[in-house]
Amino acid sequence: MEHKLIFKDYSEALKQNKLLGLKCRACGAITTPPKMVCRQCASPDMDIIELKGSGKIRTFTTVYVASEGREDEVPYTIVMVELDDGPWIMGNLGDFDPAQASMELVGKKVKMGHKVFPGDKYSAGEGARPLFSLVN
Amino acid sequence: MKKVAVVGVGETNFSGPQDKTEVELFAEAAMEAITESNLKPEDIKALFIGNVLGDFSEGQGMVQAFAAENIGCHHVPANKYEGACASASMAIRDAFIWVASGFYDIVLAGGVERAATMGTGLATRTFAMFSDARYEYPSGITFPAVFAMLTHLYADTYGIPLEKLREQMAKVSIQSYRHGSVNPRAQFFGKNADMTVEKVLGSFMVSSPLTLHDCCPFSDGAAAVVLASEEVAKKLTGKPVYITGVGQSSSGPLCNQSDYLPRIRAREISSRRAYDMAGVTPQDIDLCELHDCFSIASLIAAESLGFFEFGKAGEAWEKGEADIGGRVAINPSGGLKSKGHPIGATGAGQVYEVTRQLRGEVEPERQVEGARTGLTDTLGGDGGTLVNIILQRGW
Numbered sequence: 001m002e003h004k005l006i007f008k009d010y011s012e013a014l015k016q017n018k019l020l021g022l023k024c025r026a027c028g029a030i031t032t033p034p035k036m037v038c039r040q041c042a043s044p045d046m047d048i049i050e051l052k053g054s055g056k057i058r059t060f061t062t063v064y065v066a067s068e069g070r071e072d073e074v075p076y077t078i079v080m081v082e083l084d085d086g087p088w089i090m091g092n093l094g095d096f097d098p099a100q101a102s103m104e105l106v107g108k109k110v111k112m113g114h115k116v117f118p119g120d121k122y123s124a125g126e127g128a129r130p131l132f133s134l135v136n
Numbered sequence: 137m138k139k140v141a142v143v144g145v146g147e148t149n150f151s152g153p154q155d156k157t158e159v160e161l162f163a164e165a166a167m168e169a170i171t172e173s174n175l176k177p178e179d180i181k182a183l184f185i186g187n188v189l190g191d192f193s194e195g196q197g198m199v200q201a202f203a204a205e206n207i208g209c210h211h212v213p214a215n216k217y218e219g220a221c222a223s224a225s226m227a228i229r230d231a232f233i234w235v236a237s238g239f240y241d242i243v244l245a246g247g248v249e250r251a252a253t254m255g256t257g258l259a260t261r262t263f264a265m266f267s268d269a270r271y272e273y274p275s276g277i278t279f280p281a282v283f284a285m286l287t288h289l290y291a292d293t294y295g296i297p298l299e300k301l302r303e304q305m306a307k308v309s310i311q312s313y314r315h316g317s318v319n320p321r322a323q324f325f326g327k328n329a330d331m332t333v334e335k336v337l338g339s340f341m342v343s344s345p346l347t348l349h350d351c352c353p354f355s356d357g358a359a360a361v362v363l364a365s366e367e368v369a370k371k372l373t374g375k376p377v378y379i380t381g382v383g384q385s386s387s388g389p390l391c392n393q394s395d396y397l398p399r400i401r402a403r404e405i406s407s408r409r410a411y412d413m414a415g416v417t418p419q420d421i422d423l424c425e426l427h428d429c430f431s432i433a434s435l436i437a438a439e440s441l442g443f444f445e446f447g448k449a450g451e452a453w454e455k456g457e458a459d460i461g462g463r464v465a466i467n468p469s470g471g472l473k474s475k476g477h478p479i480g481a482t483g484a485g486q487v488y489e490v491t492r493q494l495r496g497e498v499e500p501e502r503q504v505e506g507a508r509t510g511l512t513d514t515l516g517g518d519g520g521t522l523v524n525i526i527l528q529r530g531w
Contacts, residue, residue, distance in 0.1 A: 007270045007271070011270075033268075033270075033271040033389070033391070033392075035388075039392060058289060058292075058394075059285040059286070059288040059289040059292070060285065060288060061280075061281045061284035061285045061287075061288065061343045061344050061345075061346075062341075062343065062344040063276055063278055063280075063281050063284075063343045064340075064341050064342060064343060064344075065256065065260060065278065065280065065342045065343065066257075066260065066276065066278070067257065067260045067261035067264050067276070067278060068257035068258045068260065068261040069257075069261065070261075070276055071257070073276060076276055078275050078276060078277060078281055078285065080285055080289075080390070080391060080394075082394070087391070087392075087394070088391040088392075088394035089271070089391055090271065090272045090275045090277065090390070090391050091275055092275050092276065101344060103288065103291065103292070103298050106288065106292050115274075116274075117273070117274035117275075117276075120261075122261070122265070123269065123273065127270055127271075127273070127274040128274065129271075129274035129275045130275075
């Protein structure tokens, strides 16, 4: 059985600022990042949909100690966002001073763009991730 | 199913970068365990080793075969287990199942790692491989970042002001340092017994709000245990420590655990399986070696294991309820924070500690008096693999 939506296609869409997900024909739940079966009912019977990419920050951190090869990126802020469509996804917070990240971010509304991780010798190529920014 | 006992344990010092290879480290722990069991290498029927990053740390794959040969366990089946930081616990659980089944009567299990040897940059990169490589690593996730995000989520979920929570977390680190300071095999033996809340909060920020002293170190080390059927165990030792319950569970990427976070659902399932199998409850546990890779991880673990109410573990630490002499003695070894965290060996180090505690053999300052039942808790990745093991005195 083939996946409806694989990482490569998800990542390519994200590079166009489109967040793709899967809507379950059986229970209606939305799954993203994509996987073989619905995150709620485990049915593989799902359709590809485009999500809004909007949501609210549920948690965050500002990273000061980076992995080998990413030292130039620190400090940067990672967020976990609860999408209006339901799932949580991980991304970075842009247009924001990482040193100012505080509990006040929790619950703040965000919209989505993207940023590409060019990859390193372990990553089998590049990968896009959401780059969120605060709304108003 | 046969009863299975731990009949011998061995461990190297857990430490910073070692000059010894992984094969050498594991062999030292293994021979200590075999000798203590009154056995010889040729008595071992199979060898199960946890090892995660040997390929990155010293260019050595398939360490299990070379380790077996090194200690004279010639031509035995030798398996490697990889469940990130829970690898050795997986190895011990599988060894338990094989002995319980009757297929083998004596199995050596344990683990080895040289995480400190890799240095911070490569260790941080490779540890991040236990998060989702496609959907989470591009954001720059690191292990401290995972638990830093769980800290903020914990504060928000339970309505605890972050500054209050950080003080409670500092007290977790202080307790672990105190225990580890009197454990001769600990990475911070003789160190940090005078740690204060101010020093923890004032150390450099790794991933906000986690500072250096909220984080366990990178460590080198090995640990091993010999498991034997009850029939064999009774011939070898007057102090068999029985494994009476085991549990293991898995989860997907961190974001996909969102229905439960900051609780780790896999831990609740894994520990329930172990409790049910042993026929005990959290109230029966005298001591617990739990997976305190970060100070917040101790609070999350102690709650999911059923020791304290959700959102209340920090208060429990403040009141001494998680200390030796309290309701449950947590990490009398010093835990990952102070004893150290050689990831492929950590779970075996926990079983080593609980076994010696139940036998009443550790240093008096950190001995849990009269301990009869102990629990280990090992977490791999950000909830991807969870293993719990319950051990009880057999005499």
